[in-house]
Amino acid sequence: MTQKTDAARRRRSFSQVDVFTAEPYRGNPLAVVVDGDGLTTEQMQQFANWTNLSETTFLLPPTHPDADYLVRIFTAREEYPFAGHPTLGSAHAWLEAGGIPKQEGLLVQECGAGLVRVKHDGGQLAFAAPPLTRSGPVDEEDLAKIALGLQLPRTALQDASWLVNGPNWIGVLLESAEHVLAVRPDYSALDGLNVGVIGPYGTGTRRVGGDPGGPEFEVRTFIPGDAAAEDPVTGSFNAGAAQWLIGSGRAPASYTAAQGTVLGRAGRVSVDSVQGDIWIGGSSTTCIHGSVVL
Incomplete structure (x- = not known):
């Protein structure tokens, strides 16, 4: 055999x-x-x-x-x-x-x-970006789990949405990129929920490396389970987040997101909304x- x-x-x-x-x-x-x-x-x-x-x-x-x-x-x-x-x-x-x-x-x-x-x-x-197969509000029970898993007060979660386009992501908006970088997740408390967090940079020295032309957002994604891990750079989550943030007016039609900073990576995701399509590059x-x- x-x-x-x-x-x-x-x-x-x-x-x-x-x-x-x-x-x-x-x-x-x-x-x-x-x-x-x-x-x-x-x-x-x-x-x-x-x-x-x-x-x-x-x-x-x-x-x-x-x-x-x-x-x-x-x-x-x-x-x-x-x-x-x-x-x-x-x-x-x-x-x-x-x-x-x-x-x-x-x-x-x-x-x-x-x-x-x-x-x-x-x-x-x-x-x-493929169409979302599930989007919209996240119920309070799940939001409570997410807040606990991110070790943040519930009020720190400014907004949240299901962003399912293959993987079952939940997107969470925090006040700033600095808040995103400071998160120290408790994977066990996330209780199987795949969570991505995103927060905006300000201007000038608040950008990555102090570069005024740097990324406009910082992103992190957390995948609980037997092999709990933070993903270095996540195209599917950024695709869903772009549809959510641009659609709600929280992000411009074109922007760049940084991801992997906490892991020592230098991921850069370009987002460009053109004639109804959102391109993730x-x-x-x-x-x-x-x-x-x-």
Whole structure:
């Protein structure tokens, strides 16, 4: 049985991409199996569990006539229909492997959430934020859990909204970026709720590194559970937060968010609202390239 299994394995192109940063090892890493054809769901999940990254993706031939490629996205424990940094990192790896989109400057990714457009202008990639499948107010019971989990008084949560576009995010608005950076979460008190917090920077020296042209918002995302963790840079949450904040007038049509600061990362997420679409973009860089036997 083992011999048959080993014989079925083959060498496949593999990349590890750092997403939402132009500086290697300062963003959010993603494992990409560039040739995932023929792998079963169980094999994909096992490999994703082994990489032990927040997400691992597998690129496959598309099944939809308008798509350039199909991507399957796995955490160490489950498959996601959509996620942000895996979308940009997978598009980067697909292009680097010689992929040529059907439309110049625009890739179409097929995934569990449907078709996702990814702009490509030779520099940064940006995906069109998918529609939220759940949005709106968060009930008081959950807000009480979140306040306890963030170790903040309930009054510090200025507003909150469900922001579900694959992952089940709840977005929480705090008074300032400084308040976001000061949060020390108690994951056990979050009771299984995936929470992202966002707060605005002021002007001048209050920006990151004192740069007046720096990011307008600071973001952090917390994922409780058996492997409780803070995500370095989160495309799906930023996509949902942008729809919420721009739609409510709390953010301008274009802005930049910083994420990962507390973790020693330098994630930068660009947000741009154009004619009804919200584009979430950032730089990607390949840190590891080679092959994997699967």
